[in-house]
Amino acid sequence: MSAKISSEWLNSCSGCEISIIDMGERLLEALALIEFVHLPALIDHKYYGQLGDQQHLHLPEADVGIVSGGIRNTEHLEVAQEMRRQCKVIIALGTCATHGGIPALCNSFTNEEIVTTYYSTSTTDKPDAIPAQGIPALLERCFALDEHIKVDIYLPGCPPHSDQIFGALLALLKGQTPELPTKSVCDQCPSVRTGKGQVKALKRFLHAPEYLVPDEPLERMRCLLEQGFLCMGPVTRGGCAGNGPTPRCISARVPCRGCYGPVKADGNQMLDMLNALASNGIDIQSLPEKESLLRFSGAHGLLRPGR
Amino acid sequence: MTQTIHIAPITRIEGHASIAIHLDAEGNVADTQFHTMSLRGFEKFIQGKPAEEIPRIVSRICGICPWHHHMASNKAVDRCFGVEPPPAGRKLRELMQIVSHAEDKLLNFFFLAAADFVIGPESDYAVRNIVGIAKANPELATKVVRMRQMAKMILEKFAGKAIHPVAGVAGGFSKPMLESDRVEILAKMREILDFALFTIEFAKTQVFPPYLETIKTLGAITTGFIGTVDDQGAMNLYDGKIRIMKPDGSHTDFDAQDYADYIGEHVFSHSYAKIPYARFWNEGICLDVDAPKGIYRANCLARINVADKMATPRAQAELEEFRSLFGRPAQGTMLYHWARLIEEVYACERAIELLEDPSITNPLVRNEAEPKAGRGVGCVEAPRGTLIHDYTTDKNGLITKANLIVGSTHNIGPINMSVHQAARNLIKNGHVDQGILNKVEMAVRAYDP
Numbered sequence: 001m002s003a004k005i006s007s008e009w010l011n012s013c014s015g016c017e018i019s020i021i022d023m024g025e026r027l028l029e030a031l032a033l034i035e036f037v038h039l040p041a042l043i044d045h046k047y048y049g050q051l052g053d054q055q056h057l058h059l060p061e062a063d064v065g066i067v068s069g070g071i072r073n074t075e076h077l078e079v080a081q082e083m084r085r086q087c088k089v090i091i092a093l094g095t096c097a098t099h100g101g102i103p104a105l106c107n108s109f110t111n112e113e114i115v116t117t118y119y120s121t122s123t124t125d126k127p128d129a130i131p132a133q134g135i136p137a138l139l140e141r142c143f144a145l146d147e148h149i150k151v152d153i154y155l156p157g158c159p160p161h162s163d164q165i166f167g168a169l170l171a172l173l174k175g176q177t178p179e180l181p182t183k184s185v186c187d188q189c190p191s192v193r194t195g196k197g198q199v200k201a202l203k204r205f206l207h208a209p210e211y212l213v214p215d216e217p218l219e220r221m222r223c224l225l226e227q228g229f230l231c232m233g234p235v236t237r238g239g240c241a242g243n244g245p246t247p248r249c250i251s252a253r254v255p256c257r258g259c260y261g262p263v264k265a266d267g268n269q270m271l272d273m274l275n276a277l278a279s280n281g282i283d284i285q286s287l288p289e290k291e292s293l294l295r296f297s298g299a300h301g302l303l304r305p306g307r
Numbered sequence: 308m309t310q311t312i313h314i315a316p317i318t319r320i321e322g323h324a325s326i327a328i329h330l331d332a333e334g335n336v337a338d339t340q341f342h343t344m345s346l347r348g349f350e351k352f353i354q355g356k357p358a359e360e361i362p363r364i365v366s367r368i369c370g371i372c373p374w375h376h377h378m379a380s381n382k383a384v385d386r387c388f389g390v391e392p393p394p395a396g397r398k399l400r401e402l403m404q405i406v407s408h409a410e411d412k413l414l415n416f417f418f419l420a421a422a423d424f425v426i427g428p429e430s431d432y433a434v435r436n437i438v439g440i441a442k443a444n445p446e447l448a449t450k451v452v453r454m455r456q457m458a459k460m461i462l463e464k465f466a467g468k469a470i471h472p473v474a475g476v477a478g479g480f481s482k483p484m485l486e487s488d489r490v491e492i493l494a495k496m497r498e499i500l501d502f503a504l505f506t507i508e509f510a511k512t513q514v515f516p517p518y519l520e521t522i523k524t525l526g527a528i529t530t531g532f533i534g535t536v537d538d539q540g541a542m543n544l545y546d547g548k549i550r551i552m553k554p555d556g557s558h559t560d561f562d563a564q565d566y567a568d569y570i571g572e573h574v575f576s577h578s579y580a581k582i583p584y585a586r587f588w589n590e591g592i593c594l595d596v597d598a599p600k601g602i603y604r605a606n607c608l609a610r611i612n613v614a615d616k617m618a619t620p621r622a623q624a625e626l627e628e629f630r631s632l633f634g635r636p637a638q639g640t641m642l643y644h645w646a647r648l649i650e651e652v653y654a655c656e657r658a659i660e661l662l663e664d665p666s667i668t669n670p671l672v673r674n675e676a677e678p679k680a681g682r683g684v685g686c687v688e689a690p691r692g693t694l695i696h697d698y699t700t701d702k703n704g705l706i707t708k709a710n711l712i713v714g715s716t717h718n719i720g721p722i723n724m725s726v727h728q729a730a731r732n733l734i735k736n737g738h739v740d741q742g743i744l745n746k747v748e749m750a751v752r753a754y755d756p
Contacts, residue, residue, distance in 0.1 A: 011345065014321055015370020015470045021418065022470070024456035028449065031438055042418060044318045044432040044748075050741050052312040052328075075344060102367040105352040114348035119574055121350060121710040122697075123567050124581055127574035134327050134342050134577050159370065159470050204704075205359055206477055207675040214483040214670045252467030252474045254481045257363060259471070288357045288703065295364065 003173055006038040006062035008083055010076040011103050011142060012069025016094040017041045019159035020066075023166045030166070033173055037062050047079075061086045064172055068093040070100050070299055071143040075136035084149040089172065091153045093165070097145045098156040099261040100299025104142040107303035108291060111138050144299035153178060156237060158259035158296060163242025181239030184263045185247045185256050188238045190219045197226040201286035202277070205229055209253055218246060224255045230287065231255035235272035237263050258296050268302060270294045309337070312739060317748055319419040319436070320756050321371045321691075322715065326747065327577075328730050334737020339727045341751065343580040343719060350709045358384045358700050359477040359676065365696065366471045368713060371414070373471045374407035374462070375689035375714070376696070378545070381475040383696040386683025388477060388704065390676040395669035396479025401545040402661045403466055403474065404687060406492075408544055409499055409654040410458035411690045412607075412647050415755050416506065417451045420644055423749050424514045428521070429742030454502045461492050479673030486668055493662040500621075500655035507625060507648040515645065524732070526640035526725030526750030528596060529554050531585060531603035532612045533717060535688045536560070540615030542653065544688040550613040551585055551603055556636055558613060559587070563686035566695050570712065571601075582720045583712055594720055596728045605692025605717035606754060607646040612636035617649070619656035625649040640725050643753040678704020689714035691755055718754045725750040 009017060017039075021027065037060040038045045048054040057078055065087025071077050084090060095101040106114055115138075119127050145151050155168055155178075168178035181188075209229065211221045225231040233247065237260035240248045249256050262269050270293040277284050284290075294302050309332060315325035323344040331337040349368060353361055362380035366373035378400055385391060392400065418437045426435045426443070434442070441448035462469035465488055466481075474481045515522060531554055535547045551569060552558040561569055571586030584592040584601035593600035603609070612635060617623040626649055633642060661667060678700070685696045692714030699708040729750040733743045 009323070011347065013367050013370035013373075015367070015373065018370050018414075018470055021414070022456070022459060025449065025452055028441055028445075028452055031441065036438065040316045040318045041321070042319060042438070043436050044745065046318070047315045048313045050432060050744075051739060052314050052744060053310075072347070073345070102364055103347045105364075106348045109348070109351055114351045115346070117351040117354075118346060118348055119581070121572070123570055123583075123586075123710060123712065124572045125574065129576060131574060131576050131579055134325075134340055135344055135579055138346065158367070204357060204678065206677065208476075208481070208673045215485050248463075248468040249473045250467075252481045254467065254473040254476065257360075257473075288705065289355060292356055292360060 002033055002035045003064060004037045004062040005034050005064050005066065006059060006083065006087055007036065007066040008038070008079050009040065010067065010069030010080060011072035012094065012096050014041065015159040016068035019162045020165055022162040026166050030169060034169070057082055059083060059086050063088050065090045066093050067091065067145055068097050070096045070104060071139065071145065071148050072103065073136040073138050077139065077148060080145060080149050089152045090149065091155055091168065092145045092151045093155050094160055095156045095158045095259060095261050095296045098154045099297035100142055100144050101158060101296055104298035104303060105295055107141045107298045108305060110305045111140065142299060147300060154265060155180070156261040157240060161240060161242030164239060181237065183238045185233035185236045185238045185240065185260070188241070188245070189223070189233055189247050189250050190245070191221045191223045191250065192219070193223045193226060197280065199226060199228040199282055201228070201283050202230050203228040204288060205255060211253065218250060221253065224250070229255045232258035232269065232273060232293070234276045235263060235267070235269050236260050258293070261297050269297050270302070312744070314744055314748060317751055319422070320752055321369070322756055324751070324756060326726055326751070328734065328747070330734065330737065336727070336731045336734050339730050340577040341719065341723045341726050343578045346579040350711055353706050353709055356706055358387050358678070358698060358704050358706055361698065361706060362475055363473055365711070370470055372407070372411060372689045372691065372714070374404050375687050375694050377472045377475050378404045379685040379687045379694045379696040381477070382685030382687070383683040383698045384477050384685070385676070386685065387681035387698055387700045388676045388679055389681060390478045390674050392479035393669070393671045393674055395483065395667055396672040398661055398664070398667045399480040399484060399672060400475055402658060402667065403462060403472070404545055405654050405658045405661070406458055406461050406496070408690060409503070409651060409658060410455055410462070412651040412654065413451065413455040413458065413506070416644065416647060419755070420752055421514065423745070423752065424518055428746050428749060432741060432745070435745070450502070454499055457495050458499055461495055465492065476673060477676040481673070483670040483672045484668045489662055489668055493659065496655055496658045496662060500652070500659060503648070503651045503655045504621065507652060510645065510648055522641040523639050525746060526729045526753060527638060528599070528640065528721060528724045528728055529638050530599060530721055532609035532636055533603050533605045533693050534610035534613035535686070535693060536614050537618065541618035542610050542614035543618070544654070546687070549686065549693060552613045552636060553588070554636070563695065564684045566684060566686070566712070572712070578719060580716050580719055583717050584720060592720070594723050596724045599724060602720050602724070603717070604721045605714060606643060606690070607650045608637065608643045609692070610688060611646045611649055617653055619653050619660065621656055622649055622653035625652055640750060640753045643755070691715040692717045715756045718756060722751055722754050722756060
């Protein structure tokens with residue numbers, strides 16, 4: 001008998017679902033072992049019955065519930081709670097679900113500030129009222145999933161690599177707990193570190209890093225942080241390359257921005273990074289602003305208005 | 308007695324939306340609403356952040372079309388800082404964006420849309436999906452998955468990250484293309500072009516014919532259109548002038564920097580997302596199916612309508628055939644599916660053109676940028692429509708103001724109208740079934756919102 005899987009997306013961008021599809025032919029093979037009972041991106045199952053005539057939101061029972069996105073409005077909350085009721089195991093898929101992700105940058109502002117800005121841009125006609133008819137109300141901020149429901153498995157990443165999603169599903173089908181990377185991006189980065197550097201201040205990423213020839217392997221490129229660029233590798237959970245060897249952004253010769261969230265699930269990427277910089281003698285005042293150090297992990301009360 | 312039918316969530320689309328259909332006492336459609344469910348506030352929370360970081364943040368507006376947000380944002384930042392990419396940097400940006408188009412259209416057609424036609428609009432919902440297609444035609448499904456994956460992995464292998472890209476950087480592109488990359492990607496794009504040509508032939512001969520009546524009538528409305536064209540009036544997905552066409556075919560071209568003189572956005576009480584309209588037509592905005600005002604449509608059908616021609620030969624041949632059947636501008640909403648496959652051919656041909664030019668491997672791909680005060684509008688054609696990012700920076704190059712008009716939002720007004728048209732024609736005297744409700748959703752799916 002195949003395992004029943006239910007999948008929902010909340011305050012999200014669909015990137016996690018595309019990463020599921022990026023399993024490619026492995027997804028077709030997996031379909032022999034799993035059955036999707038609810039998956040709005042691909043399957044026509046509805047909340048209020050197939051005729052849209054039920055009063056209450058209802059989701060089917062499933063062995064595994066996959067939830068991407070944080071919780072930002074009343075419908076997200078209702079869906080998350082119903083998923084929890086109906087699914088034996090809940091996977092928080094992606095950094096929005098595990099730590100708030102990019103949308104949790106909104107937590108630095110009040111809802112009023114957000115709404116006022118959006119409805120008063122240069123091209124917007126002055127509204128009679130803020131929309132509220134038939135659409136879910138915003139909650140006071142953007143929450144990670146576990147601020148509202150119990151989460152069994154955390155699969156961070158923006159998006160999580162399809163290799164990891166596939167690996168996690170496979171493990172669950174075998175009745176095992178998925179094993180996830182616990183090291184940092186730096187631990188997996190092949191670039192050259194020489195130890196305490198000469199860098200005293202950070203540069204913004206406004207010109208190309210140094211490497212000698214276009215086909216110079218990454219193994220010979222000097223660490224981007226030691227070149228003076230902010231790189232979040234030291235304080236970010238590794239594994240972004242899936243089964244591949246090289247962190248994804250580094251392979252494009254671009255510094256890490258922290259999309260897998262903190263190395264330890266309850267870590268604070270901002271504090272950890274500021275500590276890392278300070279202990280290397282780098283002036284933290286050279287950062288143009290600091291809030292972006294929490295750009296992927298601003299839920300759990302870490303980003304707040306007026307701070 | 309009155310009744311409200313909730314189609315929630317709308318499925319096999321790329322975002323979060325629902326439909327409410329209100330029936331009157333006789334069971335006929337009194338009113339309908341297409342609800343967009345989320346408001347995230349990017350315009351606010353990118354304020355105060357360094358502009359060169361924004362292309363890596365706004366990509367999260369959409370995980371399906373992150374390359375387009377990434378590129379529109381890069382173009383806007385370049386303009387704020389007064390820097391331009393070197394020729395090879397520009398070519399690599401366009402190449403990545405166009406490969407992303409090629410991947411997206413295969414995803415839409417086979418994974419989201421095709422089930423309505425191949426399995427059938429009134430079939431059991433449990434099999435009306437890509438899984439159903441895979442079981443009914445495993446050989447085709449394997450080929451589809453392999454081809455889409457090939458396009459996607461071009462992006463990941465060359466640019467590091469395919470979902471939420473990072474390789475577009477202030478002043479250009481983050482890494483040069485090696486000759487070995489060029490040869491490998493060119494061979495793959497030729498294979499994907501063959502599959503694109505197979506797909507459009509397959510659609511024209513086997514998918515669309517049983518549904519020609521549906522294609523002409525379901526969700527059909529009469530509107531204007533928006534798209535981007537080059538100096539010769541040919542469709543361009545990366546750069547050019549914005550063209551807005553009236554329903555009668557007359558049109559106005561303008562520079563993307565001036566978009567705010569032409570486009571307005573109106574706030575409706577049932578939708579978080581604002582609804583853009585052609586403010587410069589000076590007729591206001593009205594979503595009445597029978598007498599709309601200010602309404603134009605975006606995305607593939609709009610682009611091939613506004614374009615005088617296609618810039619590549621196979622796509623041009625397809626456009627000529629399409630126009631001989633449906634005229635210009637073609638208004639049928641279901642024709643989006645057909646237009647999307649014409650664009651797929653163009654995207655593959657254009658990628659091949661870029662790759663056949665050996666100058667794409669020039670190692671100079673990035674110019675140095677300097678933070679400064681400025682304003683810049685970056686515009687590209689995203690799969691779902693004309694995408695506009697407008698930033699203002701302070702002297703430190705931090706964002707002070709942003710306005711974003713996201714491709715899919717141009718079509719929210721038209722989708723409201725198509726939903727109403729479909730529901731009104733299909734639901735009579737209280738008779739509703741699953742097939743009818745799916746057809747109402749098909750009127751939405753055509754727009755691929």
